[in-house]
Amino acid sequence: MDLMPAVYQLADIVIIPSRSTEGTSLSALEAMSCGKPVIAGLAGGLTDIIIHGYNGYLIQINVTNLEAAIEELIQDSDKRQKMGRHAREVALAFRQEIWAQRWAGVIEEVFK
Numbered sequence: 001m002d003l004m005p006a007v008y009q010l011a012d013i014v015i016i017p018s019r020s021t022e023g024t025s026l027s028a029l030e031a032m033s034c035g036k037p038v039i040a041g042l043a044g045g046l047t048d049i050i051i052h053g054y055n056g057y058l059i060q061i062n063v064t065n066l067e068a069a070i071e072e073l074i075q076d077s078d079k080r081q082k083m084g085r086h087a088r089e090v091a092l093a094f095r096q097e098i099w100a101q102r103w104a105g106v107i108e109e110v111f112k
Contacts, residue, residue: 004030005030005034008030008031008034008036009034011031011036012036012073012074012080013036013037013038013039013070013073013074013080014027014028014031014036014037014038014039015038015039015040015066015070016028016031016038016039016040016041016046017040017041017061017066018040018041018043018044018046018061019041019043019061025040025044025045025046025049028040028046028049028050029049029091029094031087032049032055032056032087032088032090032091033087033088033091033092034088035084035085035087035088036084036087037055037056037057037073037080037083037084037087038050038055038056038057038087039056039057039059039066039069039070039073040056040057040058040059041058041059041060041061042058042059042060042061046058049090049091049094051086051090054083054086054090055083055086055087055089055090056083056087057069057073
């Protein structure tokens, strides 16, 4: 796990090809926090963190869609880099500190 940031830094694009259930994907958030655009399936929590065309692509997972999304980002480095910057911005909204504060607020509200 400690090596994952270094692994993500080696990537230009990260693919998370989930087809069905998926919670809020730690892999997607890690990749995004490293400034990488994510190509992901329309599954579970991925649809909460990937904004199609802004910080990555949400697609129906099949060979044709994967090929088209990957090819577009490979050929357009400006778009890839812009999406990577946006991915980092979105990932910051999911920082552990923010998550902990929100849960503390929920717990406090319930036990008043």
